Amino acid sequence: MALTSFFQSDTPRSAAPRTLPILGWLVALICLLPMAAVAVAAATGGTETVQHLIGTVLGRYTGNTLLLVALVSIGTFAIGTGAAWLVTMTRFPGVRLFEIALVLPLAFPAYVLAYAYTHILDHPGIVQTTLRSVMGWGPRDYWFPEIRSLGGAAAMLVLVLYPYVYLLSRAAFIQQSGSTFMAARALGSRPLAAFFRVSLPLARPAIAAGVLLAVMETIADFGTVAYFGVQTFATGIYTSWFSMGDRAGAAQLALCLLSFALLLAVLERTQRGQAKYHDPSRGQRHHPPLTLTGWPATGAIALCSVPVLFGALFPIIALLNMGIGSEQDLLSSRYLGFIRNSLVLATTAAGLTLVAAITVGYYLRSRPGRPSTIAAYIARLGYAVPGGVIAVGLLVPFAAFDNALDAWMRATFDISTGLLITGSIWLLVFAYMVRFLAAALGAYEGGQALVHANMDAASRSLGKGPFATLRRVHLPILTPSLLTALLIVFVDVMKELPATLIMRPFNYDTLAVQAYRLASDERLNGAAVPSLVIVAVGLLPVILICRQVGRR
Known part of the structure; x- marks a missing residue:
């Protein structure tokens, strides 16, 4: 009404x-x-602030942001495209379940995953505590990857953002004609070679759109990088505005981030408009799926299980355990x-x-x-x-x-x-x-x-x-x-x-x-309670998307 x-x-x-x-x-x-307003505030902020930023934090913000973008791009491309090709082009036990389950991490904000995995992998967490107890090591007797790092932030973002690439590339693979793939197979290409030479290039516009969408979410992220102590443009804007009271500096950092984001948006629209493919046989002949058995089937199950387990199941178990004890x-x-x-x-x-x-x-x-x-x-x-x-x-x-x-x-x-x-x-x-x-x-x-x-x-x-x-x-x-x-x-x-x-x-x-x-x-145990509510609400549109995936 x-x-x-x-x-x-x-x-x-x-x-x-x-x-x-x-x-x-x-x-x-x-x-x-x-x-x-950001452009005007940055232009009227004076050159002193710009010079101070260039001499102190701008290089670090730029390097960390670009490295984070590169890692997330590679990770989301590999997981999203690989999983989409497996569930679309092959058949193995549980493939119908994985078609839907691979979308579930989309319900999680990256900062919620950061809280859950810090509880699991940090020094007092269950993984390192068990490792020290079993091996009899002291705190300085072993090396363990630091979760509170740029690599840890990239891993959290990859786990929650790969479904963007998965959904778009899966739709592209479904719409492809089977004639081109079968022609490559008839010319002697193995399935994996045909994937890289035929299927992947044809799906490039959709894959690129998904990766660029994940990149935009990466540069916009604040909760994950702030909690892990990674200095990016997103954290720099907040620090300049509140901690330092430098509104001109915050506006100029915001203008840098805005320029980068708009550049990505233009690139996405440009590549989507120029990359075109037409196949008149597409609607008449679909690609016959490859049936996997034995070790190939086991490998496909393992590859599809990893992002679901680490992106949805393990975090939910960890958050529930943390929330009950809070x-x-x-x-x-x-x-x-x-x-x-x-x-x-x-x-x-x-x-x-x-x-x-x-x-x-x-x-x-x-x-x-x-x-x-x-x-x-x-x-x-x-x-x-x-x-x-x-x-x-x-x-x-x-x-x-x-x-x-x-x-x-x-x-x-x-x-x-x-x-x-x-x-x-x-x-x-x-x-x-x-x-x-x-x-x-x-x-x-x-x-x-x-x-x-x-x-x-x-x-x-x-x-x-x-x-x-x-x-x-x-x-x-x-x-x-x-x-x-x-x-x-x-x-x-x-x-x-x-x-x-x-x-x-x-x-x-x-x-x-x-x-x-x-x-x-x-207070991670306490943070688990509101995080669980946010995830529960986030599951609503994901369930809706899963139903659409299941129908198709």
Whole structure:
């Protein structure tokens, strides 16, 4: 009802075409505001801050961020592509189960995995304690990989981000014609050689899109790298803003990260537009799966089991064990407040983001052309922008507005307005909308393909305007896609940490903030409780995705 009432217009039908572009561009300009504000704040910050950053931390931030991106790219490509090819092109015991189970790690935020594996692999953890007990070693008698390191952060990110590559590459392998693969086999290529020479090159656009999506999530990550003590641009923005009080430095670091993220977004759009493949036989001849037996089947089972075990099963067992031994009470008034705050933010942001996605998506459909295409492209840019950058970009102009308004009210009426905008949850909700609008817009446009253009023509012939057509024709058909978009944004907001940590009002904490605070104080058992709630909520869209995978 909320969606239909929003688009219920009392204005004449002739006014609707003029209103729709205004609403569409209003959403686009809101998404553009934080990026423009970051650029302006960085440009007016002075050269002293830039010189200080270059001479102190910029090199370390750049090196760590690029190395983390490289490791995550390689890891997600290897696991996601390999698993997708095995479950698509081969048959072995349990393959149907692995098709679904390989998506499960997507429900975990990387920082939750970091808490679980620190509890397992750190010096006082069960692995090293057992090793010392069995071998009779002292603390300095052996070497063990350090989990709190850049390599550890990369491993956590790979385990939760490889499903992006898996889902996209699996869809690409399914759509490939079997004739090309069988031609390579007929020419003497073994299955593995045919995979590298034929299947992999044909799926390259989808694989590259999945890897770039994982890279964007990597540069946006804050919780994992902050907990492991890895200095990247994401942690540098938070440190400059809060610990050092250097807003110009935070804006300039945010501009560096924004430039890198936008470069990745442009590369992704460019390679997707240029890489094309056409095979007229694709729809008539599918690739016959290879049946694996013996050692090859055992190897396939082992390769598919590793990411599921380490990315989902072991962390859940560890978190449950940690949570049972903690003193955190989910039913206490304090925790109920965390849950309430999280649900209020997630619900409000999901509803607002969905309305914005419908506005931009319907504007693009009803008024196709360069203005609507540009507006839709700007609206999608937020997904490539880390949450910390969006937070800085919104806080800088609105904090200046709040301060100017408060000074004017004091001078004129002797009344203090305080932080009228930056002290409310609404600015945080708008940050969520900017960050996750692309996900909602993608789900909406995917469902919009089911609405044939003849339906619009029939509605117009019956005298219905654009808003009435949207309300009476489009929205009822798009209900499943709209619910999917709503659920995806809801869960993303529940998991989001950097923007929430920077922009939340005073004493307005969420489950993600509580988990981060407890983990920062080395109270991992306590951090497991809010982490489990976040994972439980994150399983909802993953189950939805698994059902779609199972049907296909």
